[in-house]
Amino acid sequence: MIEVRDLTKRYGDAVAVDGLSFTVRPGRVTGFLGPNGAGKSTTLRMILGLDAPTRGRALVNDRPYASMRYPLREVGALLDAGAVHPSRSAYHHLLGIAVTNGIGARRVREVLARTGLEQVARRGVGRFSLGMKQRLGIAGALLGDPPVLLFDEPVNGLDPEGVHWIRGLMKDLAAEGRTVLISSHLMSEMAVTADHLVIIGRGRLVADQPTAEFLGDNARTDVLVRTSQPAALAGLLRGAGAAVAEEPGGALAVSGLEPAAIGDLAATHRLGVHELTVRHASLEQAFMDVTGDAVDYRAARTGAAAMFRRKQA
Incomplete structure (x- = not known):
């Protein structure tokens, strides 16, 4: 060895x-x-x-x-x-x-x-x-x-x-x-x-x-939730102690609650749920999380539009 x-x-x-x-x-x-x-x-x-x-x-x-x-x-x-x-x-x-x-x-x-x-x-x-x-x-x-x-x-x-x-x-x-x-x-x-x-x-x-x-x-997990009433469900989830972030298309990324608890909460308040998917972070994301403070070379994140404007100036 x-x-x-x-x-x-x-x-x-x-x-x-x-x-x-x-x-x-x-x-x-x-x-x-x-x-x-x-x-x-x-x-x-x-x-x-x-x-x-x-x-x-x-x-x-x-x-x-x-x-x-x-x-x-x-x-x-x-x-x-x-x-x-x-x-x-x-x-x-x-x-x-x-x-x-x-x-x-x-x-x-x-x-x-x-x-x-x-x-x-x-x-x-x-x-x-x-x-x-x-x-x-x-x-x-x-x-x-x-x-x-x-x-x-x-x-x-x-x-x-x-x-x-x-x-x-x-x-x-x-x-x-x-x-x-x-x-x-x-x-x-x-x-x-x-x-x-x-x-x-x-x-x-x-x-x-x-x-x-x-x-x-180290890999973060969350639950992707799709519902017909995202604002109402987001408020209920936050009230139950979950962290909620909005995703593109009206979906919610929920952490801090298991899928079953999310489904039960929605059912209690008669909110329709179309999707409950557990998502696991990749090795890449986990690696970036644990080494974030050890990165010596970090490029600035600049939008394409801003870069284009600077080129035209």
Whole structure:
């Protein structure tokens, strides 16, 4: 497994990672999430020995990555899919890496087939699309058949079929008992792929819990209510202690009361109800709620009309 203990990284006066501790365990997909500038990439680089921590430690199976004689057999990683010589073929790129870790050509062919690159194995990587480079990077991570895998934005550039494929691949790797850590900004993918979440903000731990538990603790829920008399029902609901917000089309968003209680209240006062739908907030919304204070780069929200007027001025 991966163990991060009191990990800290400073660049002069700037603190990229600040006393961070968490454990990534085998047999599940762990999503590593955080806003831009949260310290995710720096943390991954310290786990892989590419950056030295100012304080603390990052271990893989109780050892620093730099101490491993054949690291590809223990840890596979994809941090930058573009870090490939453009004139080298996919096959020879992987073969060159394999030789450094005592891995044979047969395994190179196996990972090319598993990532769907068998037919283009002899093509120069410079002619690859971004999605194909992503697949090649994943093939490189799988090359040593390692028990621990780290991926930074693995679905970047993939088409829908590729996204579906990698989603299944990550789950399959975890089901085989491997430790799988994925850093991503795509909350929709993390919601259906990650079993566990580690969320950081400004270099500090924000959450470390199973995905379902995180959503249960942080995802807001409400009830969408449609009625023929929204103003009258809204007044009754507020009187009963519910929070009510108007939705487009005359619907009401109600929180603080269960659907049955809302229906009973409407029936008591002979108000017709056309819809009662429980709505759960997405992982994206829950993530934004818990990391809202840790966002360093926030664009101003400006209406299209105002932007158009400024351009015309």
